[in-house]
Amino acid sequence: MSENTLGLHYTDAPGHRVVAAALRAAYAWSVRDVQRNSAMLEIARMTGVVMEAHGPGKGPVTPAELVDRLRLPLRGLLAGVREQRAELDDVVLLDDEGRLTENAYDLVCEHVVPLKDAAGAQSWLPTWTTMHSDQIRQRVFTAMITSTKQDEYVASRRFLIEHPAGGEQELVELRDRVGGVRLAKGGYRAIPEDQVYRGLDAQGWWWPCLECKWPMAVTSTGKVRCRYRPHSAVFDLVPGTRPTLRRRDSARRVSPPAGKAVEGAKCVDAGVWRFVVVPGASELRIAAAAERAGAKVLLWPFRDRFDLLVEAGDEKFSVDVKECLSLSSLIERLRTRPPSARVLLPKSCEWQLETLRDALPGLAVTTETKFLGQVRTAVRKAR
Ligand SMILES: [Zn+2]
Structure with missing residues (x-):
């Protein structure tokens, strides 16, 4: 150590x-x-x-x-x-x-x-x-915690997760509209070239991932896909003066995102995307699903002691969302820094449940599916 x-x-x-x-x-x-x-x-x-x-x-x-x-x-x-x-x-x-x-x-x-x-x-x-991923997270959150106000911290973190990329002007306007957003200096930078398609006219285009909204990677063969593979939609590029995307697997009928001009566009750095935006997108998705079920949700309460405090009917649940593709890194982290709430494995990590239970028998752990089921039951019971 x-x-x-x-x-x-x-x-x-x-x-x-x-x-x-x-x-x-x-x-x-x-x-x-x-x-x-x-x-x-x-x-x-x-x-x-x-x-x-x-x-x-x-x-x-x-x-x-x-x-x-x-x-x-x-x-x-x-x-x-x-x-x-x-x-x-x-x-x-x-x-x-x-x-x-x-x-x-x-x-x-x-x-x-x-x-x-x-x-x-x-x-x-x-x-x-x-x-280390914890250092990257810490650096981002420290800039947000300069204010003692919990609602400003939540607004800042939420803003970063919901807007990891966009036109520079557009981002400034959105930020002003939300108010109270505090981000680390230099948080947004130019979109890396391997996440951009350039046509014959050298005009550049980028496409936001449907799940995390960060620019998807564009390969030399015209495959367009989010770098985080659990965000699994794969597209083929259809070149032209205004290039478009075509879904590669026709199984799910989700319309592809529209291309955006790269000129004047910015995105958060890959470390911030991977360790703040990607897990954050899951945290917000789970919070929204619990709210739709009729629960009240507090995000990152008590200055981020854990991720979600969910009030459903007469019950209160606190959970810490762990989106970590490496099971061995997750186990190591939970061993050295025990969580202060029940661990919740989001959809992309639900497969880790049994191994995690075997490795850490005393750990309170649930999955996104099970947890939302529990929330719905609690809401129903109170009606
Ligand atoms: Zn993504």
């Missing part, structure tokens, strides 16, 4: 360090065309971290060898340094074209620990490759 500047705890075992170093090296490789010198230096530095974790004579010994290993399942890099990282065994970080895989964004990022001694001031590295 080690302690960072924010006073949060995280484990800093060799397995964690190897995963964090591999992700940083993979990210650096994926942007080497734009960040030539810094990227190659970073890969060399991360080779050192991996070598140190493996011990002399084992594992990759040159940056080129490390990059080769990033195109293979992580099992290889983790052999000999593993501490229950089995869920990463088959995960590959770089695809054939040297870009980060979807797994890097939605699963591996949950394993990141800061590499203190090797970190330096690498401001070009995104926060989700260098910081």
Whole structure:
């Protein structure tokens, strides 16, 4: 265990360090065309971290060898340094074209620990490759808590979750309309190019995910999809002067989002999206469903002691929504920092229920489906 500047705890075992170093090296490789010198230096530095974790004579010994290993399942890099990282065994970080895989964004990022001694001031590295998810969250929420007013805190957090991207002017107007919104400086930035489609006229377009509203990733083959795979809608791009999307799987009849011009548009950084907006979208969805059922809901009460306080009929329920795709990271976190309310697994994580119960027998835990059923019953009983 080690302690960072924010006073949060995280484990800093060799397995964690190897995963964090591999992700940083993979990210650096994926942007080497734009960040030539810094990227190659970073890969060399991360080779050192991996070598140190493996011990002399084992594992990759040159940056080129490390990059080769990033195109293979992580099992290889983790052999000999593993501490229950089995869920990463088959995960590959770089695809054939040297870009980060979807797994890097939605699963591996949950394993990141800061590499203190090797970190330096690498401001070009995104926060989700260098910081623990708790640190990213803490940084965002600290800016909101400067006011002691609970309603301003709720308004600020809600605003960020509901508007993770948009036209700069549009965002300012929305913010003024809501009032009392406090966000960290520099929270919104230009939309990354791999989340933009550029037509022959070089005009750029982006599409908000139907579930989290953050710009979806656009591949070179014209596949458009949210980086968080439980937000599962996949679209095909239909080029033109005003490009549109066509749903790839015809199973669900949801109309695709309309394209928006990238000029003047901004979005929150990937770390804030992944660790504040994605779970936040689930928190708001569950709150709205409980309200529709006739319950009263308080969001993030007592300055975020837990996520939802739900008053249904004569009963009161408090829950903490845990949206964590990595089951081993979730278990680790619940062990070191026991929750102050019943844990609620949102739809995308309901499959974790049994394993979580087995791993932590004393833990109070429910799922989105079960919880909303309980709320409806409580409302009905009181009528
Ligand atoms: Zn999404």
